[in-house]
Amino acid sequence: MNKLNPSEILLIEDSESFAAMLCEQLMQFGYRPLWRRNTDTLLEDLRDNPGITALICDVFLEEGSIGPLLERKKAAAGGSVLPPTIFISGHLDFMTRLQAARAGAVAFFPKPLDIGALVDCLERLIRPTTATPYDILVVDDDHAVAQYHASLLNHAGMTTRVLSDPTRVYDALLEREPDLLVLDMHMPVCSGVELAAVIRQDPRFVGLPIVFLSADHNIERRIGALSFGADDFLVKPIDPDFFVSSVSVRASRYREMRSQISQDSLTGLLNHTSIKRQLDIEIVRAQRSGRPVSFALLDLDHFKRVNDTFGHPVGDEVIRSLSRLLGQRLRQTDIAGRYGGEEFAVILPDTPLQDAGRLMDQLRLAFRQIVQHPVGKTFHSSLSCGIASFPAVPANHLISFADKALYESKRLGRDRVTLIGEKPAGTG
Ligand SMILES: Nc1nc2c(ncn2[C@@H]2O[C@H](COP(=O)(O)OP(=O)(O)OP(=O)(O)O)[C@@H](O)[C@H]2O)c(=O)[nH]1
Structure with missing residues (x-):
C-alpha cells in the first residue's frame, strides 16, 4: 500500500x-x-x-x-x-x-x-501475500533455444529476460539484478565460463546463482565450469520439470539469503550497504533514461534526549514508527533504508528535486503528528531532512550533498527539509 x-x-x-x-x-x-x-x-x-x-x-x-x-x-x-x-x-x-x-x-x-x-x-x-515472481536472466547466443528455456520458466510463473549477446550481460545485471542467471556454455564472443568469471569479478554479483545449461557432456569441462563460479551444470536436453525446479530452488534460496543480508533487523528496511548499492543502480538507470533521481537523508531530531528520557526500547519504537511511515507514504518505486542509527535514506527515482522536497515535507509533517510511546507518557518526535538530486549534483557527490543539506536543516533549527539544487562552486 x-x-x-x-x-x-x-x-x-x-x-x-x-x-x-x-x-x-x-x-x-x-x-x-x-x-x-x-x-x-x-x-x-x-x-x-x-x-x-x-x-x-x-x-x-x-x-x-x-x-x-x-x-x-x-x-x-x-x-x-x-x-x-x-x-x-x-x-x-x-x-x-x-x-x-x-x-x-x-x-x-x-x-x-x-x-x-x-x-x-x-x-x-x-499486504498482498503473493511474492514477486523469480526473475531469471537467460543468456544463449541461440535466441530460439533461449526463448524455449525462458518459456518453460514463464510457464512456471517466473519472469525472464533473454539475451543472445553475452557482452550485454553486465549492463543487464546492473539494470536489474535477477534471482538467477542461466548461461549457455559455448558462445561466439566468449565462453560461458569466461562470462561467469567476468561477473564474479564484481563483488556485488559474487553470490548471484549461475546455472550452466549446455549439451557438453565432457566431465572435465563441467567441473571446470563449477570451479569458475557456476552453481550448477545442467545438461541438455533436460527434462523441463527438472530444469524449472533446479532454477526455482536456487532462486528461492538466493532471494531468502539476500533479504537476510540486505535488511536492517530493527526496521526491515534496506541496510546501509544495500541502500548505497540501490543508489548506484538508480543512478545508472537515471543516466540511461535522462530522468532525475533524488536522494534524501533523514535524521531524527534530539534523539539522544528520547533515549535518555524514555529509555532505549522506546527510542527503538520511534525508529520503527518512522520506518513504518516510510513504508506507508512512499511510492512502490521509491526505496527506503536505514542509513545509520537514527538516520534514514530514501531514493526517489524519476523525481525532480522540488517534488522530492514536497514529498519529504509531507512526510516530516506526518511524522510530527505521530503520538509516540502511547502506553506511557506520550510525546512527539521530529525529523530533519536534506535532499540532493542527480544530475544537478554529480553522482559521486550526491550522498555528501544530501548530508550537507541535512546538516543545514539541523543548523537552522531542525524539523525541516533543505534542498541542495546543484553542486556549489569550488567543491571539486
Ligand atoms: N534507541 C536507539 N538509539 C539509537 C540507535 N542508534 C543510535 N541511537 C542513538 O541516537 C542518538 C543520536 O544522538 P546524536 O547523534 O547526538 O543526535 P541527536 O540527539 O539526535 O541530535 P541531533 O541529530 O543534532 O538533532 C545517540 O544517543 C545514539 O545512541 C538505535 O538503534 N536505537
Missing part, C-alpha cells in the same frame, strides 16, 4: 474522542479510516465502500458486545464474510479476549493502543 492507494479501514468505536484520536493516527500512516459509533450501517458501509480492507472494533459498545452484533449482521447478509477484524478493548480479562476470539478476531489490542503494533498488524493483513 502507498499514499496513492490508501486502504480504507472501518472503525466501530462508541467513544468519539478515542475514535478521533485513532482516525488521526491511522491517517498519518496513510490509511483512510471510516468511523461508525455502532454497527447499524455495517452492511451498507461494506457494500458502498468495497475498498474497506479491515475492521477495527471495540469489543464492547453501548448497545452490547460486538460479537453477537456482528453475528446478527452476518446472518442478515446471508452469512457473508466480513473483512478481517481486529478487536480493541480497555478490558484485558480472559473473557473479553474470548469474546473477541469467538467473534472471529484476527488480533486483539488492549487500550491504550500501541498504534505501531496495530499498524504492523494492518500491514500484515493488507
Whole structure:
C-alpha cells in the first residue's frame, strides 16, 4: 500500500474522542479510516465502500458486545464474510479476549493502543501475500533455444529476460539484478565460463546463482565450469520439470539469503550497504533514461534526549514508527533504508528535486503528528531532512550533498527539509 492507494479501514468505536484520536493516527500512516459509533450501517458501509480492507472494533459498545452484533449482521447478509477484524478493548480479562476470539478476531489490542503494533498488524493483513515472481536472466547466443528455456520458466510463473549477446550481460545485471542467471556454455564472443568469471569479478554479483545449461557432456569441462563460479551444470536436453525446479530452488534460496543480508533487523528496511548499492543502480538507470533521481537523508531530531528520557526500547519504537511511515507514504518505486542509527535514506527515482522536497515535507509533517510511546507518557518526535538530486549534483557527490543539506536543516533549527539544487562552486 502507498499514499496513492490508501486502504480504507472501518472503525466501530462508541467513544468519539478515542475514535478521533485513532482516525488521526491511522491517517498519518496513510490509511483512510471510516468511523461508525455502532454497527447499524455495517452492511451498507461494506457494500458502498468495497475498498474497506479491515475492521477495527471495540469489543464492547453501548448497545452490547460486538460479537453477537456482528453475528446478527452476518446472518442478515446471508452469512457473508466480513473483512478481517481486529478487536480493541480497555478490558484485558480472559473473557473479553474470548469474546473477541469467538467473534472471529484476527488480533486483539488492549487500550491504550500501541498504534505501531496495530499498524504492523494492518500491514500484515493488507499486504498482498503473493511474492514477486523469480526473475531469471537467460543468456544463449541461440535466441530460439533461449526463448524455449525462458518459456518453460514463464510457464512456471517466473519472469525472464533473454539475451543472445553475452557482452550485454553486465549492463543487464546492473539494470536489474535477477534471482538467477542461466548461461549457455559455448558462445561466439566468449565462453560461458569466461562470462561467469567476468561477473564474479564484481563483488556485488559474487553470490548471484549461475546455472550452466549446455549439451557438453565432457566431465572435465563441467567441473571446470563449477570451479569458475557456476552453481550448477545442467545438461541438455533436460527434462523441463527438472530444469524449472533446479532454477526455482536456487532462486528461492538466493532471494531468502539476500533479504537476510540486505535488511536492517530493527526496521526491515534496506541496510546501509544495500541502500548505497540501490543508489548506484538508480543512478545508472537515471543516466540511461535522462530522468532525475533524488536522494534524501533523514535524521531524527534530539534523539539522544528520547533515549535518555524514555529509555532505549522506546527510542527503538520511534525508529520503527518512522520506518513504518516510510513504508506507508512512499511510492512502490521509491526505496527506503536505514542509513545509520537514527538516520534514514530514501531514493526517489524519476523525481525532480522540488517534488522530492514536497514529498519529504509531507512526510516530516506526518511524522510530527505521530503520538509516540502511547502506553506511557506520550510525546512527539521530529525529523530533519536534506535532499540532493542527480544530475544537478554529480553522482559521486550526491550522498555528501544530501548530508550537507541535512546538516543545514539541523543548523537552522531542525524539523525541516533543505534542498541542495546543484553542486556549489569550488567543491571539486
Ligand atoms: N534507541 C536507539 N538509539 C539509537 C540507535 N542508534 C543510535 N541511537 C542513538 O541516537 C542518538 C543520536 O544522538 P546524536 O547523534 O547526538 O543526535 P541527536 O540527539 O539526535 O541530535 P541531533 O541529530 O543534532 O538533532 C545517540 O544517543 C545514539 O545512541 C538505535 O538503534 N536505537
